[in-house]
Amino acid sequence: MVELLSSWIQNIILFILLSVVIEMLLPRSDMQKYVRMAAGLVLLILILTPIMKLFAMDGEELMERARESIASIPAAGNDIGAKKKEIQARQDAYILEQTAFRLKEAAEKGLIGQFGFRFEEIEIELKKGDGNIPGDAEEIRAVLAKEEGGREVEEIREVHIGADGDAKRIEEDLRQEIVKYLSEKWEVDSEKLEIVIEGG
Structure with a gap:
């Protein structure tokens, strides 16, 4: 026409x-x-x-x-x-990437200082629909690796050689402490955090 x-x-x-x-x-x-x-x-x-x-x-x-x-x-x-x-998906991916970077910056120094770990990767999974990050995140998954020379030298504790269960319990206690620390630092419910410790 x-x-x-x-x-x-x-x-x-x-x-x-x-x-x-x-x-x-x-x-x-x-x-x-x-x-x-x-x-x-x-x-x-x-x-x-x-x-x-x-x-x-x-x-x-x-x-x-x-x-x-x-x-x-x-x-x-x-x-x-x-x-x-497509543009919205790109923006969402960019926002998630920037949020993960900010979360890493906010907590990494304390994580290295208190626990001797650093972030390898942070993944944020949002709830369906729009929401504020990280408050409306369905799950935040953090992969941690041991930081070389990160912790200050501590007093030597008595070592008990025992069952494998003690090591797992100690690792789980450490994981719970890290979850509590990150939950407070990021102001996120601890149930939404998943911590994976590499080599542990």
Whole structure:
């Protein structure tokens, strides 16, 4: 439809330019009046051509063209919707990455100083829908690794060589202390935190 309209306007403009050039080439005489009248009639026909085509068209053909025009509109809307979702997904990923970075910065010095661990990775899983990070996070998973030379030298404790259960209990106690520390530091419910200690 737009192509039809643009070609129609283009034809009118070209005809007007051509008639002006022809009129300038003709000498002033009675012939010039006849040329103007003929050019005016041709211009009138050019202007009325699309209207005559509309009346010459079959009603069903007109309806079919209208349906095609209307059908093309939702396809463009779907394209825009898909791009919007893609941009939103990129923004969400960027926000999660920045939030994980800020969480790491807020707690890493204390984590190294108190427990001798550093962050390897922080993953944030949000609840479905929009929410504030990290308060509305469904889960925050932190992978920790032992920091070399991070802890200050402590007093040597008595060592008991015993069952494997003691080591697991000690590791679980340490994990709970870290969860408590991070929960307070990040102001997040401790049930939402999952701590994985590499090599432990």
